[in-house]
Amino acid sequence: xxxxxxxxxxxxxxxxxxxxxxxxxxxxxxxxxxxxxxxxxxxxxxxxxxxxxxxxxxxxxxxxxxxxxxxxxxxxxxxxxxxxxxxxxxxxxxxxxxxxxxxxxxxxxxxxxxxxxxxxxxxxxxxxxxxxxxxxxxxxxxxxxxxxxxxxxxxxxxxxxxxxxxxxxxxxxxxxxxxxxxxxxxxxxxxxxxxxxxxxxxxxxxxxxx
Amino acid sequence: xxxxxxxxxxxxxxxxxxxxxxxxxxxxxxxxxxxxxxxxxxxxxxxxxxxxxxxxxxxxxxxxxxxxxxxxxxxxxxxxxxxxxxxxxxxxxxxxxxxxxxxxxxxxxxxxxxxxxxxxxxxxxxxxxxxxxxxxxxxxxxxxxxxxxxxxxxxxxxxxxxxxxxxxxxxxxxxxxxxxxxxxxxxxxxxxxxxxxxxxxxxxxxxxxx
Numbered sequence: 001x002x003x004x005x006x007x008x009x010x011x012x013x014x015x016x017x018x019x020x021x022x023x024x025x026x027x028x029x030x031x032x033x034x035x036x037x038x039x040x041x042x043x044x045x046x047x048x049x050x051x052x053x054x055x056x057x058x059x060x061x062x063x064x065x066x067x068x069x070x071x072x073x074x075x076x077x078x079x080x081x082x083x084x085x086x087x088x089x090x091x092x093x094x095x096x097x098x099x100x101x102x103x104x105x106x107x108x109x110x111x112x113x114x115x116x117x118x119x120x121x122x123x124x125x126x127x128x129x130x131x132x133x134x135x136x137x138x139x140x141x142x143x144x145x146x147x148x149x150x151x152x153x154x155x156x157x158x159x160x161x162x163x164x165x166x167x168x169x170x171x172x173x174x175x176x177x178x179x180x181x182x183x184x185x186x187x188x189x190x191x192x193x194x195x196x197x198x199x200x201x202x203x204x205x206x207x208x209x210x
Numbered sequence: 211x212x213x214x215x216x217x218x219x220x221x222x223x224x225x226x227x228x229x230x231x232x233x234x235x236x237x238x239x240x241x242x243x244x245x246x247x248x249x250x251x252x253x254x255x256x257x258x259x260x261x262x263x264x265x266x267x268x269x270x271x272x273x274x275x276x277x278x279x280x281x282x283x284x285x286x287x288x289x290x291x292x293x294x295x296x297x298x299x300x301x302x303x304x305x306x307x308x309x310x311x312x313x314x315x316x317x318x319x320x321x322x323x324x325x326x327x328x329x330x331x332x333x334x335x336x337x338x339x340x341x342x343x344x345x346x347x348x349x350x351x352x353x354x355x356x357x358x359x360x361x362x363x364x365x366x367x368x369x370x371x372x373x374x375x376x377x378x379x380x381x382x383x384x385x386x387x388x389x390x391x392x393x394x395x396x397x398x399x400x401x402x403x404x405x406x407x408x409x410x411x412x413x414x415x416x417x418x419x420x
Binding site: 029030031032034035111114115116117118119120126127128132135154155157158160161162163165166168169170172173175176177178181183193194197198200201204205 | 239240241242244245321324325326327328329330336337338342345364365367368370371372373375376378379380382383385386387388391393403404407408410411414415
């Protein structure tokens with residue numbers, strides 16, 4: 001009986017913890033870390049502020065857990081999509097597709113990463129505290145392609161800024177360009193159009209140069 | 211004598227007003243609109259908060275003037291670089307180069323635009339209140355290229371997200387990728403490498419498709 005109760009309480013606690021994380025991710029995405037208040041998160045979940053502090057010591061720790069989960073989930077998503085792909089070009093496209101699909105399905109993650117890029121002082125000396133796995137994923141794919149001789153020795157960071165990062169703008173800009181230019185990034189035709197462009201650009205970016 | 215005094219006072223007032231705008235642009239770029247306080251701006255200029263309110267009614271108006279100036283300056287920079295260029299592909303590259311050079315020379319503008327893309331609720335129903343001129347510049351160049359038959363009928367907004375927006379990531383990511391991947395976006399060799407990639411991608415993005 002006691003054991004059952006404890007399990008129920010535990011499950012309820014876990015559910016609340018997850019609700020807090022989900023609400024925090026939405027709010028950090030919408031207004032950013034600096035402007036977000038724990039009160040907003042509490043109100044969104046329908047609990048009181050002290051209840052959040054039962055699960056998280058403060059706003060920074062709550063934010064850190066949100067960002068850590070975004071990059072851990074994105075990395076897992078990439079591994080799943082690329083583990084059976086060995087041909088270098090196919091592997092690069094699988095990585096880019098994984099990032100694109102991940103960000104389209106989780107636009108709050110796109111906004112948080114977009115903000116992270118703008119925040120020049122994030123994490124002081126360690127701006128890649130959580131994003132390192134993503135950068136490493138891209139560097140590994142590029143290094144393998146270059147080693148195989150199929151890719152021009154392109155800089156992974158140039159590729160990041162020029163091709164890979166475009167998925168962020170595709171997702172974040174959906175409703176930022178005025179009513180007449182609004183689009184739904186998850187719309188299949190829209191997504192296919194953008195993906196096709198991303199693939200063309202990726203192929204050219206790593207192709208042997210004249 | 212009175213006239214001279216008034217001119218001096220006027221000039222001093224204009225200088226202070228410009229100092230406030232410069233400081234505000236730095237602070238809005240670094241920490242964003244929501245987190246920025248007029249106290250920070252005042253401290254940075256070396257004046258007291260009420261002195262700012264003498265020139266600007268409040269934080270929103272100060273921010274609006276900063277953002278308006280960014281897009282007006284960028285538009286003027288584009289006009290200057292493109293007015294004598296008529297060949298469609300050269301015109302597109304001149305536009306992209308103008309954006310890239312403008313953002314490299316004014317990284318605070320890049321950070322503010324990067325934040326604007328993340329801020330889903332900016333300006334309510336009119337997110338393009340200030341950025342409309344930039345979108346229109348790109349649309350005009352793309353439309354002319356398509357009309358000439360030299361460009362594939364590509365969506366200007368797909369081009370914006372996939373190629374044009376990359377200049378923002380190039381500038382903003384300079385010190386966001388960890389110490390081992392840091393770079394100076396204004397370094398000539400670095401900039402030439404990125405520009406060359408951007409040109410290649412732009413050519414392919416509008417090229418007739420198979």
